Amino acid sequence: MNVRRLRRGVTPYPPLLRAIPDPPLALWVRGDADPELLARRSVAIVGARACSSYGRSVARTLGRELAGAGLVVVSGMARGIDAEAHRGALDVGGITIAVLGCGIDRDYPAAHRDLAGRIVEDGLIVSEYEAGVEPAPWRFPARNRIIAGLCAATVVVEARERSGALITADFALEDGREVMVVPGEITSAVSAGSNALLRLGATPVTAAADVLEAYGIELIGEPVAALEGLVGTVLAKVSEQPASIDELARTLAVAPGEVAAALIELELVGRVSEGDGVYRASMTR
Template sequence: MTDGERLARVVLARVLEPGDEIGGRWVRELGAEEVARRLTRGGDRLPGVSETRWKGLRGRAALARPERDLTQARDAGARYVCPGDGEWPAQLDTLGDGRPIGLWVRGRPSLRMWALRSVAVVGARACSEYGAHMAATLGAGLAERGWVVVSGGAYGVDGAAHRGALGAGGATVAVLACGVDRPYPRGHTQLIGRIAEQGLVVGELPPGDHPTPSRFLQRNRVIAALTRGTVVVEAAYRSGALVTARAAQRLGRFAMGVPGPATSALSAGVHELLRGGAVLVTDAAEIGELVGEIGELAPGRHGPVLPRDLLEPGTARVLSALPGRGVAGADRIALGAGTTEDDAVGRLYELRALGFVERHGDGWKLTRQGDDLQS
């Protein structure tokens, strides 16, 4: 990456909107320096845009000051990482012509190394207490297992996931839809500052740039491409979190969803995502099993083992043959268990020793322990 190429990309970061595939094709075919030259110094209109659009792009290019942007970024503790740099995450190249021209990175760790073992946790901004709890729990659990938690720094699920990872002493990355020197939302200024100190704050937009609805949506493709998989914790039918998960699916990454109440509008989008092929997950171990290496298995799930489960089948049949209430003779119990009276008596004495039954004269009845097993 030459200085000229880097400066040209900084210019294009001011000119092209994130995800502009036409601009990305120009860069791929002509190189960033040639595209920047045509935009700033004049030249033939490049293919794929109207004359009006071309004039608009040239107007933006006339205002670009790449040296100033680089200085402003350095003052904020940020650097500009481009394709071809050692820190560039190669998985972003799967976005094709829509990949970022470059990324502004604030924080000390290597973005490439952190992205190799990362998971996105995204969801509703106006989440419920359940959603916030699940996001924080997943963030902490993933961090404890050595995963980098990636999210968008927004209110709700994003913030809870970041805080969960930070609280566990783990790694987290916030991908912003604005300049990395301009925390958004403002209410998360302290959180994003803490992420920059302990982790990374990343964005495509140059210093000082503001977010827009389209930039939020384009930001989501970076989150999807950067990580091994995307987990959605609460999302309505129209949710940017679902855009991230569907982008992950298109890119061949894992899409996962945390289920919620069937009556909750905040979980309706997640449930639709699950119906569309995403994987249901409920904790960090299940996420790690899906996106991790061979051998990273979640523990088996099963109900409690009851004393009755440990009985030999014939003995369990005799126990089942006792009435729920009252006393029964050995002959009646044997008939119910499908065995001989002698065999039933032998098993009844075994059950008495285990505390399941007690003898009443010539009959047998369940103890409180055995009665509980029958109910």
């Protein structure tokens, strides 16, 4: 386990983090990557642990597309939105950083040990806590200031009222950073906090391009028109309305196996994602 300690005020302590009101005196870093990775252009993607299938799909798509455009994806390795954001970045061989609310030697939650192993292959795991420090409820709000502090912008995918993701957004606002929000269903409790941020003036995110615009990056994707035949037809249908394989087969009067093959092709090029058996178009526009 390659663990290093970065002291505040000494390079390569990340400059954006040093600029927040209460930066950690030291930052513990795990992974073989150069700690200067912490100074690269980064975006935080955060949200609910108990998220919807839609939230998981959006978080993974954003992680994939933002990392694919060259941003470092930062999150907290928690269940739900955080984990999907990390996985999305890893899907395209991108770089992702996980910030822990416990000692640097812990993979928390333990169920994400494999995910942690994938993150440190090219990215980093960081914590302000040395090895041996146990997780505690009060440590996680404190670590959220680091997530926000490492990034120029924080994207909230889904958040309940009084959630940890809202704490991260508050830290970002205090730091003078951009807060962006994926609109959620108005009847869903899991989106109550994120929709409240929109009412307060947060920037809405309806595509990865909205986030990249804040960084001066243009996302160039393959035109939808370039996808012909059944693949193009299936993409058009799931762009109108998320659907299962059986629903698409009935609507298009095509065998389910042919629909499944088209969806696999679309997944491989990042045009659709699946959650709980429902397929959705990616957020690229």
